Amino acid sequence: MSRRTILVLGNANLDLVTGCIDDWPEPGTETFLPQSDFRTGGSAANTALTLQRLQHPSGIISAVGNDPAGQMIAQQFSGPHDHVSALDARTSISVGILHACAERTFFSTNGHLDLLDLSFFEAATDSVDMSGRLALLSGAFTMPALLPDHDALLGLLKERGAETAIDPGWPGSGWTEEARDHAMVWLEHSDHVLLNEKETTGLADADTLDQALVWFAPRLRKGARLIVKRGPVGALCLCDGAVVECGAKDLSVFDTVGAGDAFNAGYLHAVASGLGIDQALAWGISVAGSVISEFPRSFSPLKPAA
Template identity: 50%
Template sequence: MTTTRPIAVIGNANLDLIGGVLSDWPDRGTEVFLDHADSRVGGSAANTALVLQRLGARSGLIASAGTDTVGQMIADAFTGPLDRIARIAGPTSVSFGVLHPGSERSFFSTPGHLDSFDVGQVRSGLKDWPLNGAYALVSGAFAMPGLTEDCLSLMADLKAQGARVAIDPGWPGDGWTVAMRGLMQDWIAQSALVLINDKELLGMTGADTLKAAISEIAPTLAKETVLVVKCGPNGAIALANDQSFAASSPKAEIFDTIGAGDAFNAGYLAAAQAGHDVASCLSAGCAVASAVIRAFPRAKTALHLPELLSQGTSE
């Protein structure tokens, strides 16, 4: 029987339709032809779970999908022994991503099944899950009203069952209101690992610079909590046990950065699962994210963590 700590990824799965590159918005009633297009399973949790599959990590996605054809596409992508995809009557949520020059993008999303995904369905999917000693990442909670509302109690349940809880919240739909900032602070207090990007941290703290934002949040972290801040092409930084760490991202020309942070999460967690320290996990996150987003359309081939780690930042 394997003793490898499994990774539970809990959160959103939907269909992503990606096209670009579009420099200017077209006039109404006209048609624009784009050079690139891709359709794929998306959503922050699903993105992370798919990369974990490619890394060969012992993991599973706990998510939902509609009962339409798109929902079946999502369910077919997650058929492993630890995957749990609840089917919700109705259409599956869809996100339309338009790529712009300079790696910028715009999104249009439909609510669909994500508005009906709640903690009750998560708990049902986790009934027979080996949570003791597992890593449990709650990803994209702000994208699902039912999960946002009860995420704190879910995180407490996960901890009570012996899981190491991680959070990657995404961006709140109504912005970083006082209520959302307070909720995020509560989530951080329950987390062993916080995975957040630089823009989210700036929004949450209201700080003008990343250095000021980190200085503001650092005193609120529990001693055992690791804070990871993803900085896109500038790599990532971490705070752990009163120490700071940094890793750079391999240099590459990339125009579709959608899911980069989710791929980083997979690399970081896979390295942690393999017993690496924070510095190596940070490097793994950067290396995996870079490898994933270089391919358009996204690849499905295996990724080898030791090989990616050995490449370091030499590219």
């Protein structure tokens, strides 16, 4: 099977995931939690690591801070397509507190992510052959310096022959008019728009997913796909007005952090391998299910039953 190279551009940071808790503790007290995992995180890095486990030709274009945390992250990306720079800043850190209901709360610092802008990605990709490759731009809302030029970077990738995908994540201030304006412009240069259900309805300013799909339909480029990740329900694709759905299996899940990023890896792996939309959705769901069923996360090869 011929497989195109996937390049992931975006955020890499350090994650401390711990839990679970039922009730938030009172200030000034100490709570002991039964489990924790200290690992590389950030939506772009999560997807890139999952692609490594799928043994798909791939790489990440990102940066870390010039501290021990940054060194730890950079050591995981030493492949021929990886480009991880060390910037003069502290590495961004996220602390994820898992709740018994399977939801989570994040406390994050931006750190080096504040320095990732258009000039960084232009320089990092200057000598990279993009022709025929699939490029995912991930975590836009975690990189404030890139926001004004996010569409310019997408345009540059397309001009250089890449098929483009975006997963901007959730805007820190919610779906304000400014955030929605940014994201609507990005649709014009995107071949694959990867969002979860809340992000889909938030961007569309809709009350239901059906209303959101009606809003998206005329705003997607011809042939472009909106992929909606629906957690335990599965996923769907909207393309040229038609909707394709794929269900998910019941899983016993403890740690859902990075589920959408793992889905992105499975989905893009299938697309870059020439598979159809039904198989691509199934791959995304299966890979995500395999990853979030682990705690702590593994580095071993993934062979999901897609």
